[in-house]
Amino acid sequence: MLERDLQRLFGFQSFKEGQKEIIEAFMAGNDVFAMLPTGRGKSLCYQLPAFLAEGLTIVVSPLLSLMEDQVAQLKKAGRKQVVALNSFSSKQERQKLLQQVNDYKIVYLSPEMLQAQDVVNSLSKQQISYFVIDEAHCISYWGHDFRADYLRLREVKALLDHPPTLAITATADETVRADIKNQLQLREPVEILDRVNRENITLFVEKYETTEQKMIRLKQIVQQYELPGLVYAQTRAQAEWYCEQLQRDCPELSIGYYHGGMDSMDRMLVQEQFLSNQLDLICATNAFGMGVNKQDIRFIIHLQQPLDVASYLQEIGRAGRDGLPSLALVLLSPEDPFYASRLIQNRVEERGSLEALPHILAMPFTNKSELRIRLEQSYGEQGQMILFLLEKWGVIVDDKGTWKNQHETITKLKAYFE
Numbered sequence: 001m002l003e004r005d006l007q008r009l010f011g012f013q014s015f016k017e018g019q020k021e022i023i024e025a026f027m028a029g030n031d032v033f034a035m036l037p038t039g040r041g042k043s044l045c046y047q048l049p050a051f052l053a054e055g056l057t058i059v060v061s062p063l064l065s066l067m068e069d070q071v072a073q074l075k076k077a078g079r080k081q082v083v084a085l086n087s088f089s090s091k092q093e094r095q096k097l098l099q100q101v102n103d104y105k106i107v108y109l110s111p112e113m114l115q116a117q118d119v120v121n122s123l124s125k126q127q128i129s130y131f132v133i134d135e136a137h138c139i140s141y142w143g144h145d146f147r148a149d150y151l152r153l154r155e156v157k158a159l160l161d162h163p164p165t166l167a168i169t170a171t172a173d174e175t176v177r178a179d180i181k182n183q184l185q186l187r188e189p190v191e192i193l194d195r196v197n198r199e200n201i202t203l204f205v206e207k208y209e210t211t212e213q214k215m216i217r218l219k220q221i222v223q224q225y226e227l228p229g230l231v232y233a234q235t236r237a238q239a240e241w242y243c244e245q246l247q248r249d250c251p252e253l254s255i256g257y258y259h260g261g262m263d264s265m266d267r268m269l270v271q272e273q274f275l276s277n278q279l280d281l282i283c284a285t286n287a288f289g290m291g292v293n294k295q296d297i298r299f300i301i302h303l304q305q306p307l308d309v310a311s312y313l314q315e316i317g318r319a320g321r322d323g324l325p326s327l328a329l330v331l332l333s334p335e336d337p338f339y340a341s342r343l344i345q346n347r348v349e350e351r352g353s354l355e356a357l358p359h360i361l362a363m364p365f366t367n368k369s370e371l372r373i374r375l376e377q378s379y380g381e382q383g384q385m386i387l388f389l390l391e392k393w394g395v396i397v398d399d400k401g402t403w404k405n406q407h408e409t410i411t412k413l414k415a416y417f418e
């Protein structure tokens with residue numbers, strides 16, 4: 001019985017909605033296309049089959065941080081036969097891992113890694129139980145322009161002898177779904193769609209005349225509403241400023257801030273404190289959230305118009321993962337700088353200054369995907385955009401990453417992002 005395996009392997013009493021259906025369809029050998037809202041437990045839909053299978057499960061994931069987070073979580077839960085293979089692993093590490101790949105149940109990889117000859121060779125010699133594409137919308141969002149390797153997954157799948165394939169995501173409209181199914185050549189896929197619909201989260205938008213009024217309302221919620229909560233500000237400076245204001249006026253609460261400008265130790269510390277309930281509230285930029293798995297966040301407040309619908313859903317999806325009533329509130333005032341037009345610039349600002357680019361590019365790397373990951377780590381999704389521009393402008397002259405006109409390029413990039 002699947003429930004018994006669920007309990008034995010993961011310690012959960014029952015499946016969440018949609019999980020069992022997906023798992024049964026997948027384990028029956030079908031290709032599956034699945035859509036479940038953020039926080040529902042998509043990972044389990046392939047982790048459970050993976051641990052019950054004889055062979056190896058390959059999971060394609062777009063971001064290094066996501067892979068590492070999942071590997072860490074599984075290891076913490078005692079499931080140690082998992083590993084992430086990324087472009088930062090040295091050649092030796094990679095060779096060693098590939099030789100011992102038999103010892104693992106799940107290997108997480110980026111699509112780029114699946115293009116490396118030695119990786120594919122060694123994987124094709126293994127018994128592959130399942131092929132999984134997590135965050136499958138990336139195939140369609142990023143594949144066509146920035147990460148062509150997403151489009152080559154179908155070839156990889158063929159080389160692996162067409163194992164049952166699961167494409168799973170939280171966000172994909174009809175066009176994107178059709179594109180994914182076509183790109184991966186899913187064969188009569190079983191479709192299990194549960195659209196983003198979190199009934200326990202109530203959405204509100206409130207408008208105020210001034211920032212002061214907005215601040216008053218914010219304090220009121222923070223003091224009266226059930227905690228913990230998460231407040232999203234637009235910039236690093238604002239995240240700190242709101243944090244200070246709230247600390248001053250609500251001394252009974254423990255409040256921290258979080259943004260991409262802090263060093264990684266500080267960020268980790270704040271995140272840990274929040275997870276372990278030592279902090280009631282975090283004022284953060286959109287740098288906060290990826291890989292954060294807290295079940296009982298009671299409210300998410302945006303202090304400005306959200307970036308775009310997809311990010312907004314992602315961000316409010318962090319509330320109420322325990323299914324209890326939660327609040328998502330947008331507080332607006334006319335003084336808010338218009339957000340959307342500054343979107344790209346803000347993202348770059350959030351992740352790191354463009355001044356660092358020469359240093360990032362100066363570090364030796366063996367191929368472009370390594371550079372891509374490095375840019376992605378510094379600039380988030382925007383890193384992919386930067387790489388795209390660098391290539392388009394012919395700035396990177398070869399695969400080893402020799403690049404010309406550094407000064408001019410930085411100026412051009414800045415102009416582009418402003």
Ligand code: ADP
Binds near residue numbers: 016
């Ligand atoms: P998603 O990828 O859909 O956003 P995750 O796979 O990260 O979600 O899982 C969200 C949380 O739900 C994790 O903490 C996970 O351990 C938990 N979870 C998954 N399945 C179950 C279950 N059947 N019962 C209880 N908790 C679960």
Ligand code: MG
Binds near residue numbers: 134
């Ligand atoms: Mg996930």
